[in-house]
């Protein structure tokens with residue numbers, strides 16, 4: 292159920308989307324850039340050793356902690372030099388999508404679901420700078436595996452986040468990890484916990500590690516929780532003094 | 545009785561008192577140079593707690609002394625859009 296405030300925000304946000312904006316082109320660009328980086332790297336990796344392949348899990352864990360940190364400390368905090376990302380996320384994405392109505396309606400709404408493509412380019416430039424260092428002290432293979440893994444994780448992030456905000460869950464709800472992150476992220480859209488809990492958007496590993504998940508389970512249980520609500524903490528805060536007069540009294544299941 | 549309102553939106557995290565922008569009270573103490581925020585414990589919410597109490601109590605020293613517990617008990621739990629009047633602030637202060 293959508294509150295009047297959320298509805299008004301959606302109308303105002305949609306009104307300022309450029310007429311030329313095309314959601315499909317936006318998504319295509321993201322996966323074209325990421326896919327091209329991944330393809331280029333994979334094409335140029337030659338006979339990697341097991342040690343070099345170990346870069347993949349290291350990047351996956353590093354990217355997971357980075358995503359958690361960026362979401363918690365930049366996207367949800369006003370910080371000098373990073374106000375754009377905070378405004379886009381806390382002041383827009385979280386007003387457009389709430390835990391009561393977390394779904395987009397048309398591909399025009401992709402404007403507020405996916406990061407702009409320059410964010411992906413910035414991420415890949417950062418990964419490439421690290422990879423350059425790795426190539427100097429270790430090997431070209433390790434450097435290429437690093438960039439390929441980073442590109443893969445970025446596309447994983449965007450795809451999983453889309454899965455959280457798409458209305459139709461007939462397939463998604465049966466896919467391990469995707470169903471977990473969908474419940475995890477929709478819960479994060481509850482204003483009471485959005486500034487402090489459920490900061491992962493791929494696999495809730497860092498949320499488990501740093502104790503910021505809204506579920507109280509072991510690592511495997513947290514990663515494969517799916518839609519299960521039995522383990523949701525009982526001590527989560529509630530908002531007060533709400534001016535959202537039509538805020539639903541009972542959170543939707 | 546004064547009415548304090550806050551709302552996150554496209555124009556920022558805006559706080560008003562009787563419809564006018566709430567002064568941040570930076571001359572008393574600067575906790576945050578990035579403006580007001582709420583629903584967590586941190587510099588932005590601390591600045592908001594000070595500004596609200598200073599305006600409501602009319603006593604900067606008392607407002608500063610009470611800002612930390614008021615932030616933790618009240619400001620850290622405010623909704624995206626919130627509304628409080630003086631009576632609600634008094635009740636929250638009495639419950640600290």
Ligand SMILES: [Zn+2]
Pocket residue numbers: 384388452455456476
């Ligand atoms: Zn989201």
Ligand SMILES: [Zn+2]
Pocket residue numbers: 362366367380385479485
């Ligand atoms: Zn968020």
